[in-house]
Amino acid sequence: MTAPGAQGEDRGESRVLVAVDGSEAGAEAAALAAREARLRGGALHVVHVLAWPLMATARMPLPPPDSALHQQAEQIVTDAVHRATEAEPDVEVTWQIVIGQPLRELDVLAQEADLLVLGSSGRGAFAAAVGSVAVHMSASAPCPVLVHRGREAPEGPVLLAVDGSEDSDAAAAFAFAEAGLRGAPLVALHVSPPRPGPAPAGMSAMDALLFEDYPRDTGRDDADRARDQEVAELAIAAHRKTHPDVRASVRTERAHVRPALIDASADAQLLVLGARGRGGFTGLLLGSVSQALLQHAQCPLTVVRRDTAMTARTAA
Incomplete structure (x- = not known):
């Protein structure tokens, strides 16, 4: 489900997909994903999976635009888009907020991506076991999965x-x-x-x-x-x-x-x-x-x- 007011609802051009959760690792992953999109001459799609109590039993609409939960979700994607465009100003960036189970939603969204980028640590829905998220997506995603790790601006082969x-x-x-x-x-x-x-x-x-x-x-x-x-x-x-x-x-x-x-x-x-x-x-x-x-x-x-x-x- 696309958040009200989200940009870039047509995900067909979004060849690189990055999942963000408001953590610094997620922001770093957004910058890395922007660089990958630039290398491919393609676009970047930023997604935040919003989890809340009823998500496990029903697909619910997002909270009203003036709710604190909705505003927080928008701030997460806004910050991630800023980091992405700061890293690669010429890359087209779209964003989306979805509600549901992160693993299931990322499996679906990755169907339209050439590369899925994840942070190495997180908070919120990803905090409990970010390693298991990366392992699950690596095992199930229909595209390669890139996990941001290690030193800043690594060089070498x-x-x-x-x-x-x-x-x-x-x-x-x-x-x-x-x-x-x-x-x-x-x-x-x-x-x-x-x-x-x-x-x-x-x-x-x-x-x-x-x-x-x-x-x-x-x-x-x-x-x-x-x-x-x-x-x-x-x-x-x-x-x-x-x-x-x-x-x-x-x-x-x-x-x-x-x-x-x-x-x-x-x-x-x-x-x-x-x-x-x-x-x-x-x-x-x-x-x-x-x-x-x-x-x-x-x-x-x-x-x-x-x-x-x-x-x-x-x-x-």
């Missing part, structure tokens, strides 16, 4: 996490397009988990597999290195051909996936990974790896599902 899965192939397509739009190099990082070493005294073999901090054999022989290199090279081979302008390189590591990706993100301007993987990335969206990245990545993070439509367009 676009970092692509690859594991040879179909999801990482979709992520590779998105990452190459992003690198091309940004004029940035791309680094494809393949992290293979270390071999378990001897289990500590009193720990069963099964428990040892689940205990990340016990001693492990992190070494690789030449055959290991060759296999890891092959996985990474194959993951980006086709995309090198379709994006010959992107300077792409490959890096491999034998390490724990979570800390390896977190550490690598310190030198990147964007981290891109698939929604699900295999091997070291199994259960990424619902498990500890995704939670760690959402909480500790040192640059913005984009999660791409293999069935999302990726249309990173060049500027007109």
Whole structure:
């Protein structure tokens, strides 16, 4: 439902969608989303999902325009639009207030977007578990999901996490397009988990597999290195051909996936990974790896599902 007086009711042009909630993280996400819209030569749509007591049982009209709740919602989107236009004055920005469950409403709104942008922390409807909002949207949104994280104005390459899965192939397509739009190099990082070493005294073999901090054999022989290199090279081979302008390189590591990706993100301007993987990335969206990245990545993070439509367009 569009708020009375909202601008830009036609969302067909709004290729980048950002959800805001009045928090500073939401405002930063609006600025980031404006930059993404500028890169694509498209428009930005700012949305605030207004949750109130009856939302769970019925779709209700917004409160009267003179109510405090309505005025607060308008102030949230006004502030976010200001941050967006301040960051990118030439980007067309529209806004909307909807009422309902944030996850459900964002799922619907994302149908018309090429990219959904979220803050890494929030308040109101997002405050209880912003990590779960990002995980849910990454798993269900019909477009890639970009979560604002990390240091201010990050520089460096676009970092692509690859594991040879179909999801990482979709992520590779998105990452190459992003690198091309940004004029940035791309680094494809393949992290293979270390071999378990001897289990500590009193720990069963099964428990040892689940205990990340016990001693492990992190070494690789030449055959290991060759296999890891092959996985990474194959993951980006086709995309090198379709994006010959992107300077792409490959890096491999034998390490724990979570800390390896977190550490690598310190030198990147964007981290891109698939929604699900295999091997070291199994259960990424619902498990500890995704939670760690959402909480500790040192640059913005984009999660791409293999069935999302990726249309990173060049500027007109």
